[in-house]
Amino acid sequence: MTSAEQKEFDQFMQGLKKRNPHETEFQQAVHEVALSVMPWYLQHDEFRKAQILERVTEPDRIITFRVTWMTDEGEIRANRAWRVQFNNSLGPYKGGLRFHPSVTQSVLKFLGFEQIFKNSLTGLPMGGAKGGSNFNPKDKSQNEVMRFCQSMMIELHRHIGEDIDVPAGDIGVGGREISYLFGQYMRLENRWSGVLTGKGLSFGGSAVRKEATGWGCVYFCESMLQQHNESIEGKKVAVSGSGNVALYAAQKLIHKGAKVVTLSDSKGFIHIKDGLTEEQWEEIRTLKEKQRGRLSEFKGSGIEYHKGERPWSIACDIAMPCATQNELEEAGAKTLVKNGVIAVCEGANMPTTFQAISTFREHGVLHAPGKASNAGGVAVSGLEQSQNAMRISWSPEEVDQRLRDIMKNIHRRCVEEGTTENGRVDYIDGSNIGGFKKVAEAMLAYGAV
Ligand code: NDP
Ligand code: 2IT
Numbered sequence: 001m002t003s004a005e006q007k008e009f010d011q012f013m014q015g016l017k018k019r020n021p022h023e024t025e026f027q028q029a030v031h032e033v034a035l036s037v038m039p040w041y042l043q044h045d046e047f048r049k050a051q052i053l054e055r056v057t058e059p060d061r062i063i064t065f066r067v068t069w070m071t072d073e074g075e076i077r078a079n080r081a082w083r084v085q086f087n088n089s090l091g092p093y094k095g096g097l098r099f100h101p102s103v104t105q106s107v108l109k110f111l112g113f114e115q116i117f118k119n120s121l122t123g124l125p126m127g128g129a130k131g132g133s134n135f136n137p138k139d140k141s142q143n144e145v146m147r148f149c150q151s152m153m154i155e156l157h158r159h160i161g162e163d164i165d166v167p168a169g170d171i172g173v174g175g176r177e178i179s180y181l182f183g184q185y186m187r188l189e190n191r192w193s194g195v196l197t198g199k200g201l202s203f204g205g206s207a208v209r210k211e212a213t214g215w216g217c218v219y220f221c222e223s224m225l226q227q228h229n230e231s232i233e234g235k236k237v238a239v240s241g242s243g244n245v246a247l248y249a250a251q252k253l254i255h256k257g258a259k260v261v262t263l264s265d266s267k268g269f270i271h272i273k274d275g276l277t278e279e280q281w282e283e284i285r286t287l288k289e290k291q292r293g294r295l296s297e298f299k300g301s302g303i304e305y306h307k308g309e310r311p312w313s314i315a316c317d318i319a320m321p322c323a324t325q326n327e328l329e330e331a332g333a334k335t336l337v338k339n340g341v342i343a344v345c346e347g348a349n350m351p352t353t354f355q356a357i358s359t360f361r362e363h364g365v366l367h368a369p370g371k372a373s374n375a376g377g378v379a380v381s382g383l384e385q386s387q388n389a390m391r392i393s394w395s396p397e398e399v400d401q402r403l404r405d406i407m408k409n410i411h412r413r414c415v416e417e418g419t420t421e422n423g424r425v426d427y428i429d430g431s432n433i434g435g436f437k438k439v440a441e442a443m444l445a446y447g448a449v
Contacts, residue, residue, distance in 0.1 A: 001039065009038045016057060023106035025325060029113050029350060030057050032357075032369075036432035041440075052440045059086045059112065062105065065155045067133060069148045072141050081152055083131035083159055083167070086112035089442040091125030092163050094378060094385075096170030098132035099177065107325070108132055111170070114349055115378070117435025118371040121410045124382035129165055131156070137172050138292075149180035156181075157188045160195055162388070168197040168381050171324065174244060174289075175200060175210070194388025197381035206384035207396040208403060209377075214248025214322070214347060215400070216376015216407050218256060221318065221345040223411035224368055227425060230342065233257040236275070238316040238336075240264045241323030242288050242295055245347040245374065249322055251281055262311035264323060265295045269311040271304045315339040322347030330355035337363045346370040357428065364424065372410050372431035379406045410434075 001009065012034060013027075020026055034053065041047055063083045070076055082105060085093045095115040098108070108130045116128030133152065137145050160167060169178055178198045185195055192204075199205035208215070222232050235258045239246050242263045250260045259275030263284065272280070280300050287293040296305055312319065312332030319336055321328045325348065333356035336344075343366040346352065350370060352360075360367045380403055387393050394402075410431075417437075418430020443449075 001035075005038050005042055008042055009034060012038075012053060015054070019058075020106075020109075023109060025104075025106045025350070026109040026113065028354060029110040031354065032350075032428065033113070033117065033432045033436065036429040037436045040433055040437070047440050047444060050444050052443055055443065056087060056116065056436075056439060057113070059084050059109065060088060061085050062109075063155075063159050064105070067135065067148060067152045067155070069144070069151045071144060079133050079135040079148070081131070081133035081135075081155070082108050083156060083165070084108045084112040084129060085159070085165055086128040086130070087116045087439065088127035089439050089446065090120055091127050092161075093129035093165035094119055094126035094168075094381065095129040095131070096168045096378075097173045097177075097181075098130070098170040099135045099137050099172035100132070101134050101136045103132045103134045110325070111349055114371050116439055117432065118375045119378055119382075120435040120438045121372060121413060121431060122375050122379040122382060122406055123409055124379060124406075126378065126382050129167070130170070131167055132170065132173070135172075137177070142176075145177065146180045149177055150184040153181050153184035153188065157185050160185075162193045162195050162385070166195060166197060166381070166385060168378070169244070171243065174198070175205075179203075194385050197384040199384070204384070204388050206380055206387055206399055207394065208399040209380045209384055210244065211248040211251070212380035212403055213245045213374050213377030214250070215252045216379065216403055217245070217249050217320065217322070217345055217347040217373050218252040219376065219404055219407040220368055220373040220411055221320070221343065222256070223408060224343060224345065224366055224373075224425075224427065227411070227415060228366060232318075235259070235317040236261050236315070237318045237320055238262040238311045238314050239320045239322055239347075240269070240311050240327060240351075241321070241348065242284065243323070245377070246320075246322035247281075247285055247288065249320055249347050250276060253320075254278055254281060258318070261316055262314050263295060264311050266323075267294055267296060268305060268307040268309055270295050270298065271306060271311070271314055272300075273302050273304070312336050317342050319344045320347055321351035323351065324348055325350045326353050328352045328356050330359055332356065333359040337365065341365055344368065345373050347374050349374065361426075366424070366427070368414075368427045369431055371435060372414055372427060375410055376403050376407055379403060
């Protein structure tokens with residue numbers, strides 16, 4: 001960045017922080033995008049005059065509401081919920097719902113903001129949104145989760161629709177929650193529509209949606225390694241998380257001949273010295289998806305459990321953070337670099353802190369940001385919307401092929417916009433510029449809206 005660009009950037013960030021005080025996650029996400037796009041933005045006066053950067057960082061609207069529900073003991077509880085409809089320039093609002101005690105408006109604004117550019121990169125007609133609640137489904141019974149979802153939909157149904165806003169899952173929201181939400185939507189609206197994605201396969205869900213984020217992340221990782229004359233086969237991969245994204249990333253890694261040496265949850269991680277086998281993977285999937293258990297309960301040969309730690313101390317070639325935001329900090333990044341990591345491929349949204357990103361950049365580590373590498377999930381959600389609109393369903397092979405093509409196209413966009421002088425690709429710049437340009441052009445075309 002030139003000093004003039006830096007000055008503009010600093011001024012812009014100062015204003016953003018003033019308008020969004022205390023929203024540190026949102027500030028972090030905007031910082032990363034603005035840093036990448038500022039040189040291009042300043043060279044194109046028409047966008048600057050139209051204040052595209054100021055406008056795209058202001059959500060179209062945020063709906064905040066109370067969700068009141070009843071425990072199994074008959075006690076009344078209330079949680080706070082939101083839907084952040086960030087930007088619909090490219091299509092109906094689209095993005096997941098997160099149920100986790102750490103959910104705040106700032107977290108959902110960062111996720112909604114990232115979603116705008118991720119969805120733009122998929123090439124499908126989807127705007128950016130995110131929603132959720134500070135409700136914790138972990139310590140609740142099945143009936144409590146159902147009552148919460150039903151109560152949440154009583155408010156949410158007014159604001160969504162297949163051509164308006166189409167929510168899906170995220171942390172704490174999987175097939176079970178989507179089904180409860182969808183059932184209640186139909187009861188309230190008296191019509192079937194593709195208003196949510198991630199539905200069950202027997203009622204309008206798409207093949208491969210459950211697998212899509214993890215598989216897509218591995219497809220992206222393959223393209224990134226290939227571009228730099230490397231391959232995934234035989235590589236040791238430290239995966240974090242053991243939820244939807246982590247599980248299916250691990251599955252695809254095993255199929256590609258890589259060694260998955262770690263998985264984690266919020267209480268600790270497991271080190272699998274010789275790499276996870278397919279049988280062990282299946283046992284963990286049953287433990288997590290069906291029994292909703294903890295990794296600490298998993299006992300397998302050659303497996304060590306490390307309580308209260310993150311997996312980044314384990315030597316690996318590739319780090320694949322698939323749990324949550326800011327889970328990979330500077331200290332972890334330094335250890336990974338010391339142990340010879342060659343690539344980081346994000347399955348989660350914004351899992352890497354700004355300092356950790358700088359560490360990887362300094363040491364020439366390839367780094368795919370979530371908005372590129374985890375876009376497979378929302379891409380197959382987009383395909384679910386298309387199938388629902390056409391009243392057809394594609395075979396798993398067909399959806400998988402489309403997912404592979406989409407991930408390849410996203411990779412190509414990153415290469416086009418992010419190739420540096422030494423021939424390496426800066427995927428952070430590439431994805432931010434690639435995602436931003438299309439949204440900016442649409443906003444400019446619409447005039448003052
Ligand atoms: P899940 O709820 O299925 O799994 C989340 C995993 O991350 C669990 O292993 C969980 O551990 C762990 N985790 C959650 N919060 C924390 C925390 N604060 N500290 C440590 N570990 C934590 O969610 P997903 O797999 O769907 O989502 C994971 C990430 O991927 C998120 O960043 C999400 O935004 C992103 N993503 C998800 C997509 C999707 O389609 N689902 C698409 C694109 C991105 P525990 O079980 O102990 O809570
Ligand atoms: O972060 C994400 O892209 C998701 N949670 C998936 C969103 C979606 O609409 O499928």
